[in-house]
Amino acid sequence: MSREDIVVVAVDGSPASDNAVRWAANTATKRGIPLRLAASYTMPQFLYAEGMVPPQELYDDLQRETIEKIDSARRIALEVAPDLMIGHAVAEGSPIDMLLEMSKEATIIVMGSRGLGGLSGMVLGSVSNAVVSHADCPVVVVREDNAINEDNKYGPVVVGVDGSEVSRKATAVAFDEAQARGAELVAVHTWIDTQVQSPGAGFVITDDYWDEIQKEKKVLLDDYLKESVEAHPDVQVRTIIARERPAHALAEAAVGAQLLVTGSHGRGGFKGMLLGSTSRALLQITPCPIMVVRPVE
Secondary structure: OOOOOOEEEEOOOOHHHHHHHHHHHHHHHHHOOOEEEEEEEOOOHHHOOOOOOOOHHHHHHHHHHHHHHHHHHHHHHHHHOOOOOEEEEEEEOOHHHHHHHHOOOOOEEEEEOOOOOOOOOOOOOHHHHHHHHHOOOOEEEEOOOOOOOOOOOOOOEEEEOOOOHHHHHHHHHHHHHHHHHOOOEEEEEEOOOOOOOOOOOOOOOOHHHHHHHHHHHHHHHHHHHHHHHHHOOOOOEEEEEEOOOHHHHHHHHOOOOOEEEEEOOOOOOOOOOOOOHHHHHHHHHOOOOEEEEOOOO
16 A cells, blocks of 8 residues: 555544644655645444434434534644644544554654543553554644744754664654754664673773773764664764663653654664653653554564
């Protein structure tokens, strides 16, 4: 199935969804591609007894309410990008099924962290969690507090690098995003979890020793990024090598960023594990929208 160069955004009328629409409209404009608003509806089971067929009027009402949400989202998107080409898709059934099917053809899926059905305090809802874990294309999660403002509108694209295969894919996607946005790319590598073997029992690791490791990591990171840098000569690149936990270092680097890109799981991930501990933590704490890139199946 061929991919269509298009940004798809999930719409449900929640504040997080409205923020996702704004972010998606801004992204589609910067990329010069269309935006598609996606919404679905299902018949609540409590409205009819088991075995009964709901009257057509109920379906008509649900369709009308869904179209009203689409129309509201369209107005929000046009406020951000008045000349943007906008289409929409409405389906009856699970929003998860709809978005996963659309992820087979879309460039990016954008969605709010939790919708109208989300419980207070639950940052990642069941729909966003399922789509992030199973989508065939990169998924961007936008929280209610991830609004576009003058401080982050022209901020960098941040990517976490750990040398894994999915990290390499995430890095390539991050460079493409930075180029499309005319943004700086910040590559972050952490090494606190790296096992450093001391020369002997009782050996005291000095600052000079740590400095040498830091320099070695910098050389390895520059070499790792070399191919992407050569392929994107217009992208300004800055590297950060931090001696701390990945989630903390990435969240700190993402302050004022347009986007944080991460692989779904890195070197520590087990085969078949859908979301690693770092990406899951970042979905909860990152100060900007986060794009999760899954490995090629």
